[in-house]
Amino acid sequence: LSLMQMAKISSALYNYQLDKKLFYVAILTDPTTGGVTASFAMLGDIIxxxxxxxIAFAGKRVIEQTLNTTVPEGSQTSEYLFEKGLFDPIVPRNP
Structure with missing residues (x-):
């Protein structure tokens, strides 16, 4: 059921952005993982x-066991992903 809801939300968001020409800001909190990362979290005009x-699709242990490889320490943090250009600013929740 949750997979279907993610598809519906992503579709509604697409229509919202396309038809209404409206702005969508996605805010990624700790943790943002799984299907949320794979769907509407990354669809924002500003992230x-x-x-x-x-911030990850799958956890470090799952990746390491599935791919039989080591995930670099810190590679699933907002700072690392920001350096790679995945999203826009990093902003504290309570500045």
Whole structure:
């Protein structure tokens, strides 16, 4: 059921942005993982993340066991992903 809801939300968001020409800001908090990362979290016109947030599709252990490889330490943090251009600013929740 939740997978279907994510598809519906992503579709509604697409129509919202396309038809209404409206602006969508996604805010990634700690943690942002799984299907949320794979769907509407990354569809924003501006994507904001919290400092030191874990942002990933799958957890480190799952990736390591599935791919039989080591995930670099810190590679699923907002700072690392910001450096790679994944989203826009990093903003503290309570500045």
């Amino acid at each position: 904001i993340a919290e400092p030191n947030a874990t």
